[in-house]
Amino acid sequence: MSMNINTPSESFLSCSDINRSIGSQQILKDVSFTLEEGQVYCIVGPSGSGKSSLLKIVAGIDAPNDGTVTLQSDVITQGPKMLPPEQRRMNMVFQDYALWPHMKVKDIIGYGLNKMSKEDRARRVKEMLELLQITQYAERYPRELSGGQAQRVSIARAIATNPDVLLFDEPLSNLDIQLRAEMRSEFSKLFKRLNKTVLYVTHDPLEACAFADKIIVMKDGEIEQIDSPQALFSAPSSPWIASLAGFDCKLPVENLHIDHNERLASAYFHGQYIKAKPSCEEGNSSKHLWLRSSGLSFAAPTESSENTVSGRVVKSHFEGSHWRIDIDVGSEVNIPIQHTQSLEAGSKMNVHMPVEHCLLINE
Incomplete structure (x- = not known):
């Protein structure tokens, strides 16, 4: 041809x-x-x-x-x-x-x-x-x-x-x-x-x-x-791609604000403002903070720092190379965290959420 x-x-x-x-x-x-x-x-x-x-x-x-x-x-x-x-x-x-x-x-x-x-x-x-x-x-x-x-x-x-x-x-x-x-x-x-x-x-x-x-x-x-x-x-650029990229947990948030100079966003959750990477515009319909659970970690209960929320262990699941720990942080939301060992249910823990593993995105 x-x-x-x-x-x-x-x-x-x-x-x-x-x-x-x-x-x-x-x-x-x-x-x-x-x-x-x-x-x-x-x-x-x-x-x-x-x-x-x-x-x-x-x-x-x-x-x-x-x-x-x-x-x-x-x-x-x-x-x-x-x-x-x-x-x-x-x-x-x-x-x-x-x-x-x-x-x-x-x-x-x-x-x-x-x-x-x-x-x-x-x-x-x-x-x-x-x-x-x-x-x-x-x-x-x-x-x-x-x-x-x-x-x-x-x-x-x-x-x-x-x-x-x-x-x-x-x-x-x-x-x-x-x-x-x-x-x-x-x-x-x-x-x-x-x-x-x-x-x-x-x-x-x-x-x-x-x-x-x-x-x-x-x-x-x-x-x-x-x-x-x-x-x-x-x-x-979308919630579906966020899930593909490992953002596997959503927290309900309010009062979205974007600092364009620092290229950071913040939104209100559980009594404080959480900083995150913005992939949205101020005033849009985003109502959730997306977290990549593989990047989250525990902080000692007495510590208090930015992007840290308190909660209690719900249960632990063994997933081969690590334990998945579900943490109840209120608002009927459990945050999953990868950890090296099982934790006792009911234990009080602080969850640290690094900015690079937090995302506010258009929905």
Whole structure:
């Protein structure tokens, strides 16, 4: 298929006003973003948010109802008119590996290198085997590989042809917890070595934080926020993103005030003003202070300090690496705190809430 549309683009890869519907259900709603060359972007969102649908449109596996995808200066999708996947300078790593069961690992990796000489092809396959540390599996079939080994083969095949863009569709979701953690670290090292533009889909924000330059948060077919991992976790733009970033407790507050010079907000709770980071405007509808429980701590009952409230232990839950302590601070609200040991129910405790773990946000 030949496309005669060549609109220059300042970005390396961009999507503009992408809409996708299936019957009466709208999957994607006016989705737009741009990617810089050599950067890693992670699309994060729950099941049904549209993240995998968007990735398929970028890959050319599916067509939008309308909207444009541009790679460098070439428009590769405009509405239902698009270049097929094999003519795009992109490769995808799938969730289920998609390895041909009748081919050996070395042949799977070299499958897309048919235009090379036999010697160059063998040299490139050898490079990929070494890069992904799977040289010892070159003569094996997919059925003889573990999940982690199969995923490495899938990645080696994807990068063997030296594409401009690498696409990943939840590649770690089929692996166990320990192997996922190991592969996150491996991906971080690999992406830095490759210096490729990467668009990576995952439902796990912590996975994205391991290697993303930017995180694209999606919900209900729309982009809610695009930011660096640090900015996203410190200044989420909505309550839903706040919960994604670990703000897992809400306190009812009154009398919101923002000090724009100090970039701090304060609101009244439990007999005092609590300082917090503002992600809202004064006079808006925010009625809650959001807390990240992993950042809270205990202070001795006799101590009194800023952003500290008193309460009593309700109960303790063991959660593997720590205890979760629920503290009743009044107003029918329990604050959860991570602690190294169980505490006796009824014990009086002061809860310290550092400003960086307190957020006032638009609701």
